[in-house]
Amino acid sequence: MKLWQKLWLLFTVIWVIVAALNVAAILLFGDEVEPEKALWPAFFAVLVPAAAYGLGWVWERLTNSGSGS
Numbered sequence: 001m002k003l004w005q006k007l008w009l010l011f012t013v014i015w016v017i018v019a020a021l022n023v024a025a026i027l028l029f030g031d032e033v034e035p036e037k038a039l040w041p042a043f044f045a046v047l048v049p050a051a052a053y054g055l056g057w058v059w060e061r062l063t064n065s066g067s068g069s
Contacts (some may be wrong), residue, residue, distance in 0.1 A: 004056045012049040019045030 019041045026038040 002060070004060065008049070008053055008056055011052065015049055016045050 022041040023038045023045075026033060026041070027035055030037065
């Protein structure tokens with residue numbers, strides 16, 4: 001596993017935990033807020049790490065294109 005993948009994994013774990021806490025706080029303590037508001041943090045909990053991995057993958061392909069691998 002490459003360094004950028006390890007850093008991505010660390011970022012993803014932290015990001016998902018924070019997003020889960022955000023969703024839980026909205027659902028548990030948001031009395032006057034509709035539960036659908038919790039869908040946005042859940043959506044971004046999946047979207048942001050996927051986009052970050054995609055950027056890392058593209059960066060690796062672009063920087064290693066001249067090295068023959």
